Amino acid sequence: MSRNPWDNDRDLSLDLVASLLRRQFPSFDDPRPRFFGAGWDFEMFLVNETCLFRFPKRRDSVRRLELETAFLAEFAADAPLAVPAYNFHGQANELFPYPFAGYALIPGRPAMGYDLPAEMMADAGHRIGSFLRCLHALDSDWGRELGIDENDQYYTFTSYRQGAVKELEELRAGIGKDLLDAAHHFFREDAALPAEFRGRLRILHNDLGPEHILVNTADNSISGIIDWGDLAIGDPALDFAGLYMWQGAPLVTAALETYGDLSDDAMWQRIRYYACQAAVRMTWYGQQTDKQDYFNAGEKALRRILAA
Numbered sequence: 001m002s003r004n005p006w007d008n009d010r011d012l013s014l015d016l017v018a019s020l021l022r023r024q025f026p027s028f029d030d031p032r033p034r035f036f037g038a039g040w041d042f043e044m045f046l047v048n049e050t051c052l053f054r055f056p057k058r059r060d061s062v063r064r065l066e067l068e069t070a071f072l073a074e075f076a077a078d079a080p081l082a083v084p085a086y087n088f089h090g091q092a093n094e095l096f097p098y099p100f101a102g103y104a105l106i107p108g109r110p111a112m113g114y115d116l117p118a119e120m121m122a123d124a125g126h127r128i129g130s131f132l133r134c135l136h137a138l139d140s141d142w143g144r145e146l147g148i149d150e151n152d153q154y155y156t157f158t159s160y161r162q163g164a165v166k167e168l169e170e171l172r173a174g175i176g177k178d179l180l181d182a183a184h185h186f187f188r189e190d191a192a193l194p195a196e197f198r199g200r201l202r203i204l205h206n207d208l209g210p211e212h213i214l215v216n217t218a219d220n221s222i223s224g225i226i227d228w229g230d231l232a233i234g235d236p237a238l239d240f241a242g243l244y245m246w247q248g249a250p251l252v253t254a255a256l257e258t259y260g261d262l263s264d265d266a267m268w269q270r271i272r273y274y275a276c277q278a279a280v281r282m283t284w285y286g287q288q289t290d291k292q293d294y295f296n297a298g299e300k301a302l303r304r305i306l307a308a
Contacts, residue, residue: 004288006040009058010097017045017053020100024090040285041229046105051088053102062098064229067147069101071231074146075138081131082106082214082224108214108223112297116247120220125243125254127222128213132239133259136202140233143203150201151234157193160277167284174287175299182306186276194269197235206232209242209278210297237267241274245282245301249308276305 014033021031028047036044041061042054056062069086076085088102116124144150154163164187172180185191205212207230214224243251252271279301286295 006057006289008043012043012055012096014045016095017047017055020090020093020096021047021053023093023095025088039227047102050105051102052084052105053088053090053100055096055100056098059098061229063147065099065101067231068228070146071143071148072228075135078134079131079225080134081127081222083228084226106214106224106226108216111210111213111215111246113293114210114215114217116215116251117220118250121247121250122254124215124220124222124247125251125256126258128243128251129255129258131225132236132255135205136236136239136259138203140201140203143231143233148203148231148233151204151206151232151238155234155238156196157273160273161187161189161193164277164280167280171280171284171287174295175283179299179303179306183276183280183302186306187280194273195266197237197270199235201233202236202239204232204234204236204239206230206234206238207242208239209282210246211294213242213246235270237270238274240267240271241278244271244275245279245305248304272305272308276302279305 014035017033018031021028021033025031031047033045033047033053036046036052038044038057041057041064043057045053045055047053054065056065068084069089072083072086076083084103084106086101086103090096090100090102092098165184168180168183168187205225205228207227208225212225212227213222214226215221216223240252240255243255279298282294282298283302284298286292286298
């Protein structure tokens with residue numbers, strides 16, 4: 001039987017999570033975990049409603065966690081928005097084959113499926129723009145020494161187009177014909193592609209979609225940025241694509257006001273192309289994994305992008 005690339009290669013239960021925490025962290029003398037969610041590489045468990053633990057789903061996910069914890073140990077103190085501050089580092093043992101880690105829960109809900117009020121768009125964009133300015137100012141050579149890789153050939157626009165077309169074919173029965181036709185037209189073979197980025201490569205979050213942006217719904221402020229397992233060095237426009245996918249050009253425009261020097265036509269073309277591919281991927285992933293929230297958010301984003 002074929003496996004999906006996001007499948008587990010090990011078992012993990014609530015009882016096992018509790019046992020691991022009790023054994024390795026004496027402060028959790030009575031750990032009460034509950035399943036919090038799962039993505040491509042990790043399963044998350046909220047423990048005693050205060051700490052979030054990330055467990056690798058496969059052996060190839062371990063390096064992502066190791067890189068995330070090492071990077072955030074250096075970046076967290078200077079980050080303009082809250083990011084995970086890992087203070088629990090679990091070791092592989094006979095009960096669980098991989099290291100795992102936990103941090104104090106950051107207040108807020110994922111932005112996926114949540115629309116900002118128009119009057120909060122500027123504030124949200126300015127906060128995220130300041131955050132990205134700080135992140136992208138980090139020394140890329142330091143990132144390479146830490147182990148962050150440059151984006152490879154998958155991140156060319158030709159590869160993006162090929163991947164999107166394949167995923168659209170698998171989505172054929174899941175979305176309306178009008179949207180499917182518009183998306184195929186956008187990614188058609190004879191359509192001009194944006195020029196590849198030739199500027200200074202930056203350290204990127206590299207998966208800054210709405211599911212990884214936290215919003216405090218009490219005041220609609222941006223409260224944190226999570227899930228750093230896809231860290232890379234590459235085109236800074238990639239970190240704006242998720243903003244475009246989430247709330248469109250107004251949020252990106254506000255973010256660029258505080259970010260600075262990248263707001264040109266070529267940047268916008270790359271952002272829109274990256275965002276459209278990401279929306280297709282989110283819709284496809286939601287369909288493949290029966291995650292209706294991902295499917296709905298991706299489909300909504302795709303309609304918004306193609307109508308722009």
